[in-house]
Structure formats: C-alpha cells, structure tokens
Amino acid sequence: QDFQQIDMSSNRRYQGSGLGLSICKNLVGLMGGEIGVQSAKNRGSTFWIKIQLPIGNPGDLMAAADNSGLTQQIQNAYSYRLLIVEDHPVNRKLTLAMLTHLGFVHVDCAEDGLIAVNLTREKKYDLILMDVLMPELDGVEATRSIRLGADGSKNQNTPIVALTADDIKEDLDLCLNVGMNDVLTKPVDLEQLAAMLLKWIPDLQ
Numbered sequence: 001q002d003f004q005q006i007d008m009s010s011n012r013r014y015q016g017s018g019l020g021l022s023i024c025k026n027l028v029g030l031m032g033g034e035i036g037v038q039s040a041k042n043r044g045s046t047f048w049i050k051i052q053l054p055i056g057n058p059g060d061l062m063a064a065a066d067n068s069g070l071t072q073q074i075q076n077a078y079s080y081r082l083l084i085v086e087d088h089p090v091n092r093k094l095t096l097a098m099l100t101h102l103g104f105v106h107v108d109c110a111e112d113g114l115i116a117v118n119l120t121r122e123k124k125y126d127l128i129l130m131d132v133l134m135p136e137l138d139g140v141e142a143t144r145s146i147r148l149g150a151d152g153s154k155n156q157n158t159p160i161v162a163l164t165a166d167d168i169k170e171d172l173d174l175c176l177n178v179g180m181n182d183v184l185t186k187p188v189d190l191e192q193l194a195a196m197l198l199k200w201i202p203d204l205q
Contacts, residue, residue: 113142
C-alpha cells in the first residue's frame with residue numbers, strides 16, 4: 001500500500017507525497033531486495049532496505065558521473081573556501097566527496113543553520129551550499145540572517161545555493177526571495193555541482 005501522510009493539508013509541517021517510497025519499493029524489488037517499515041503513530045517511522053551488491057570503487061563512480069567534461073574546466077579549486085550546510089550525514093559526506101574530487105581542499109561542514117551562521121561570522125567563504133530543511137535553524141532563516149549581516153557576518157554577498165528535494169515553485173521562489181542565488185535539486189550529481197560552481201565562482205575556469 002502506498003504511503004500517505006495523516007495530515008494532507010497544504011500547510012502541514014512535513015512535506016512530500018510519499019511517491020518516492022512507492023518508487024523505492026519497485027526498484028528494490030527489481031534488484032532482488034527487501035524493503036520494510038517500523039512505524040508508531042505520533043512517534044515516527046524507520047524504513048529499511050536489504051540489497052546484496054558488489055563493493056564499488058568511489059573513484060570510478062566519480063569518473064563515470066562526469067559526462068560533460070565540466071570537471072576539467074575547474075582550475076585552482078584549492079584556492080577557494082566552501083561551506084556545506086546539510087543535516088543529513090550521508091548527503092553531507094557525498095557532497096564533500098564530490099567537492100574533494102573536484103579539487104577543493106578548504107571545505108567546512110555545518111549540521112544545521114545555526115552552526116552555519118556562526119561559521120559565517122568567523123570565516124569568509126567563496127560559496128555556500130545550503131540545505132533548506134534542517135533542525136535548529138532552517139536554510140531559509142539561516143540565509144536571511146547571513147544576508148542581514150547578523151552579528152558581523154562576513155558573507156553578506158557570498159553566493160548561496162539552495163539544496164532541496166522539493167521543486168515546488170513557491171518553495172523555490174521563497175529561497176530566492178530571502179537571498180539565495182540559485183537552487184540545486186537533490187539528488188545532486190557531479191556534473192550539476194560542477195556547473196553550479198563554475199557559474200557562481202567565475203575565476204574557477
């Protein structure tokens with residue numbers, strides 16, 4: 001049975017239609033795996049999958065992801081400092097791995113918007129990758145604070161790129177209206193990331 005939220009109102013706290021879970025079930029089935037859920041009303045849910053896969057080489061995956069040669073256009077990446085703001089540890093590690101593959105060595109990570117705002121008071125960044133939905137302080141409010149120069153932010157004019165799994169126009173417009181410069185829709189691949197970096201850090205090429 002397809003997943004549905006109990007609260008389906010337009011102003012519900014948690015977004016998403018549950019379509020992704022149905023797709024996951026079909027994909028896992030095609031790969032000969034299992035998917036399951038443990039759920040308690042008003043407490044939350046844990047979803048799990050079991051799939052038997054061979055061990056891959058991360059370097060091979062990165063090379064295969066670069067279909068356009070955009071990564072070859074990035075030069076002197078080691079000269080720039082970036083900030084990843086992402087609460088999900090897997091997404092955070094994946095983004096960091098892609099940036100490392102592109103040659104960036106000065107990359108800081110923040111688990112929520114509050115940590116990010118504090119970091120922007122201490123360091124000047126060349127670009128910030130900002131997740132939108134996070135605990136403590138979400139990406140929208142964190143960006144608003146940075147743009148206002150709260151408590152001495154050094155990044156009022158630093159390009160901020162939103163990271164979001166939601167492509168609803170109203171939400172994308174909100175990101176831009178609070179001062180984000182652009183939007184990357186998850187899942188982000190190496191080619192998309194390289195294109196965005198080249199767009200907002202012109203001296204990279």
